[in-house]
Amino acid sequence: MFETLSDRLNETFGKLNRKGRLTEADVDAAMREVRRALLEADVNFKVVKDFVATVRERAVGQDVLRSLTPAQTVIGIVNEELITVLGADQVPLNPPLSPPQIILMVGLNGAGKTTHSGKLAVHLRKQGRNPLMVAADVYRPAAITQLQSLGKQVNVPVYEEGTTSNPVDIARNAIAFATDRGFNPVIIDTAGRLQIDQALMQELVDIKEAVGPSEILLVADAMTGQEAVGVAQEFNARLDVTGLVLTKMDGDARGGAALSIRAVTGVPIKFIGTGEKLDALEPFHPDRLAGRILGMGDVLSLIERAQEQTDEKDAERLQNRMMKGQFDLEDFLDQLQKIKKMGPLSQIMDMIPGLGQQMRQAKAQISDDDYKQVEAIIRGMTAWERRHPERIDHSRRRRIAKGSGVERQDVNRLLSQFKDMQKMMGQFSQMAKKGKMPKNMPFDM
Amino acid sequence: MLRKLFRRQAEPDVQIEKGLEKTRKGVFLEITRLFDRSEIDDELFEDLEMLLIQADVGWDVSQRLVKELQQRITDERIVNPADAREVLRLEMIQLLELATRNRKVKILQRGVPFVILVTGVNGTGKTTSIAKLAEYHKSFGRTVMLAAGDTFRAAAIDQLKVWGERLDCPVIAHQQGADPGAVVFDAMVAAHNRNVDVLIVDTAGRLHTKHNLMAELHKLRKIMQKHVPEAPQEVLLVIDATTGQNGLVQANEFSKSVEVTDIMISKLDSTARGGIAFSVAKELGTPISYIGTGERAIDMAEFKPDTYVDSLFFGEGEGF
Numbered sequence: 001m002f003e004t005l006s007d008r009l010n011e012t013f014g015k016l017n018r019k020g021r022l023t024e025a026d027v028d029a030a031m032r033e034v035r036r037a038l039l040e041a042d043v044n045f046k047v048v049k050d051f052v053a054t055v056r057e058r059a060v061g062q063d064v065l066r067s068l069t070p071a072q073t074v075i076g077i078v079n080e081e082l083i084t085v086l087g088a089d090q091v092p093l094n095p096p097l098s099p100p101q102i103i104l105m106v107g108l109n110g111a112g113k114t115t116h117s118g119k120l121a122v123h124l125r126k127q128g129r130n131p132l133m134v135a136a137d138v139y140r141p142a143a144i145t146q147l148q149s150l151g152k153q154v155n156v157p158v159y160e161e162g163t164t165s166n167p168v169d170i171a172r173n174a175i176a177f178a179t180d181r182g183f184n185p186v187i188i189d190t191a192g193r194l195q196i197d198q199a200l201m202q203e204l205v206d207i208k209e210a211v212g213p214s215e216i217l218l219v220a221d222a223m224t225g226q227e228a229v230g231v232a233q234e235f236n237a238r239l240d241v242t243g244l245v246l247t248k249m250d251g252d253a254r255g256g257a258a259l260s261i262r263a264v265t266g267v268p269i270k271f272i273g274t275g276e277k278l279d280a281l282e283p284f285h286p287d288r289l290a291g292r293i294l295g296m297g298d299v300l301s302l303i304e305r306a307q308e309q310t311d312e313k314d315a316e317r318l319q320n321r322m323m324k325g326q327f328d329l330e331d332f333l334d335q336l337q338k339i340k341k342m343g344p345l346s347q348i349m350d351m352i353p354g355l356g357q358q359m360r361q362a363k364a365q366i367s368d369d370d371y372k373q374v375e376a377i378i379r380g381m382t383a384w385e386r387r388h389p390e391r392i393d394h395s396r397r398r399r400i401a402k403g404s405g406v407e408r409q410d411v412n413r414l415l416s417q418f419k420d421m422q423k424m425m426g427q428f429s430q431m432a433k434k435g436k437m438p439k440n441m442p443f444d445m
Numbered sequence: 446m447l448r449k450l451f452r453r454q455a456e457p458d459v460q461i462e463k464g465l466e467k468t469r470k471g472v473f474l475e476i477t478r479l480f481d482r483s484e485i486d487d488e489l490f491e492d493l494e495m496l497l498i499q500a501d502v503g504w505d506v507s508q509r510l511v512k513e514l515q516q517r518i519t520d521e522r523i524v525n526p527a528d529a530r531e532v533l534r535l536e537m538i539q540l541l542e543l544a545t546r547n548r549k550v551k552i553l554q555r556g557v558p559f560v561i562l563v564t565g566v567n568g569t570g571k572t573t574s575i576a577k578l579a580e581y582h583k584s585f586g587r588t589v590m591l592a593a594g595d596t597f598r599a600a601a602i603d604q605l606k607v608w609g610e611r612l613d614c615p616v617i618a619h620q621q622g623a624d625p626g627a628v629v630f631d632a633m634v635a636a637h638n639r640n641v642d643v644l645i646v647d648t649a650g651r652l653h654t655k656h657n658l659m660a661e662l663h664k665l666r667k668i669m670q671k672h673v674p675e676a677p678q679e680v681l682l683v684i685d686a687t688t689g690q691n692g693l694v695q696a697n698e699f700s701k702s703v704e705v706t707d708i709m710i711s712k713l714d715s716t717a718r719g720g721i722a723f724s725v726a727k728e729l730g731t732p733i734s735y736i737g738t739g740e741r742a743i744d745m746a747e748f749k750p751d752t753y754v755d756s757l758f759f760g761e762g763e764g765f
Contacts, residue, residue, distance in 0.1 A: 039504045042689030045495060109712065110568030110685060115598075141607035146600030149621065153599070194714075221568060225501035225689025227718060248567060251652035253691040276567075276597070341657065 008033045009071040041254035044229040047263045082290035091268035096214040100184035107219035109192030112247035117189040118150035119281035132183035134174040135160035136167040137191035195234035228257035243270035323429040329386040380404035480530035501720030541750035544726030544733040558636040560676040565683035567650030570711040576608040577745035587642035592632035593618035594625040597649035633672040653698035692721040711737035
């Protein structure tokens with residue numbers, strides 16, 4: 001939906017290139033594009049202002065004016081600065097002064113506190129810990145049941161006192177309970193609240209004073225707009241937040257909110273939530289997010305999506321078949337299905353960096369309908385034909401075309417393309433045998 | 446006159462106005478104050494653009510609004526800042542009217558359940574919005590049934606049941622993890638047998654990038670149509686008012702896969718800026734029909750461009 005920054009910068013400098021020399025005014029034009037890109041990614045206005053000023057200073061200093069590839073130079077600077085602001089190091093959870101380790105989850109309604117309490121419990125248990133979750137959201141209907149049900153799914157106990165108790169008492173009693181039974185860490189799920197709701201904010205302060213958590217995690221939705229800063233500032237001012245959990249990062253939100261919050265409060269981003277499943281919690285990678293804010297494509301996410309669809313054994317078997325030149329139409333169809341599950345083709349292509357302007361034009365030509373046609377043709381074949389595409393003669397081709405509702409040329413084209421593909425694979429495997437290529441080719445997607 | 450029809454009691458309106466008060470004090474009031482100056486200068490436009498962006502109106506639409514304002518000020522030789530403010534106000538209302546002109550008049554037929562499919566990404570407040578819709582339709586004397594189609598999120602079913610009890614609406618539900626299609630099927634049958642006027646179907650929150658989940662919505666639609674060919678008569682997309690520019694992408698994607706007929710902007714009681722309504726109005730034809738302004742079932746109002754703009758941006762509206 002949004003053009004990427006690199007496209008726009010290329011365009012800006014492209015116009016200027018014809019003039020020959022670049023001037024400082026041209027840098028300003030580029031900075032306007034940087035500003036726009038950040039604003040479209042929902043980075044806070046004030047943060048953008050400071051950020052662009054820094055980038056501009058560096059850009060002028062680094063002789064963007066004389067650079068042969070000014071667009072790339074600017075993007076390089078922007079990327080570096082983004083990573084600097086986002087924090088280059090991975091910050092782990094704070095160790096407690098004395099056990100149990102108490103983690104307080106806070107945030108607005110619908111940010112994903114309860115789900116991420118569950119995810120965090122799973123994450124910590126994987127490290128050999130013995131977590132307890134505490135249901136301190138007594139307001140939202142069925143919030144306690146939600147946490148209990150999560151607890152059951154992941155086999156983590158939940159401490160609750162129903163909806164009639166006071167959240168401060170619940171938290172205090174829960175810590176006593178945990179100390180007694182040897183649970184550590186204790187994750188306290190609190191009710192969603194607006195940062196301006198004085199009564200509810202005071203409740204959090206009271207909980208904090210009552211139990212003295214070593215970690216207060218602000219759970220924030222990656223899709224939040226300009227308000228993100230206000231939310232984070234207020235929570236931070238009242239509670240001294242120690243870390244940020246950015247949720248719903250499996251969507252396509254650019255996640256500018258993270259940059260804003262980090263820049264304004266200095267609170268490190270500790271985790272990102274990347275899916276609905278309870279193991280979808282990841283440590284934070286500033287470089288990935290920087291690329292994402294800039295809309296530069298996200299190869300790592302693409303690989304992850306691919307991995308979601310394939311298991312290792314499958315991939316290995318397939319690789320072997322490719323190496324031996326046994327890759328047939330059956331395998332091809334299987335791969336098509338997997339790519340299809342990863343989402344619409346256009347979206348997948350957006351994740352591949354460097355597929356800038358040229359590809360965007362090509363995208364209009366490659367549609368998901370093409371997929372369908374190929375699929376239909378292969379499905380129109382018998383199992384024997386799929387395994388022996390080279391033996392499909394004219395009469396069979398005619399039948400397949402009729403059966404799948406396409407012209408005979410379409411069948412011919414598919415078969416000849418497939419033949420080329422097999423040939424290429426053969427060459428690859430020859431090279432691999434001679435040791436010219438690494439054996440683990442990323443061909444399994 | 447017409448607005449009076451939609452008003453039920455005086456009390457909720459006061460509440461809604463109070464809910465929006467918090468919002469008004471923020472960035473929106475600053476826009477009004479911006480025009481409290483002696484003359485129109487360049488600084489005014491710069492600050493205005495900044496404030497609009499801060500209100501989540503988005504870069505594109507902010508630019509357009511400012512440019513149009515500048516143009517009209519030159520064309521019409523406006524010198525008084527107060528007049529300029531009125532021009533901006535009308536411009537904004539006009540923009541939002543784009544989001545209402547496609548609204549279809551919905552007709553409730555006797556003996557045919559009016560089916561509302563409620564969708565949205567995770568955490569936008571779908572279930573609470575359903576309670577509000579139920580309350581809304583009940584206030585017109587219609588019988589309402591709820592269907593717990595969110596079988597994924599832990600306790601989503603219980604949450605809906607709690608609301609059902611509070612509002613005295615029957616809730617059709619299966620176990621967690623059940624097929625939402627089966628729930629919808631049963632709900633359609635039950636709605637028909639019990640002669641229910643309005644059936645509201647909850648669905649699991651889903652990110653618009655999840656291909657297979659979006660396909661599931663399509664399936665639910667087909668199941669409904671087996672019973673009532675024109676169902677769902679309303680497909681409601683709930684967008685959180687704190688959402689930034691991603692809200693536009695969401696609305697677009699949902700519209701593509703399930704033909705969203707109406708949008709509800711939820712959580713407008715927060716300090717949320719609600720500027721996303723402008724991008725949605727400009728870029729998509731999908732009408733914005735409701736706004737949600739609080740956590741109670743009565744905290745909902747119909748979306749009206751003039752009240753929206755006046756209440757949020759100019760702090761002088763009579764409330765919703």
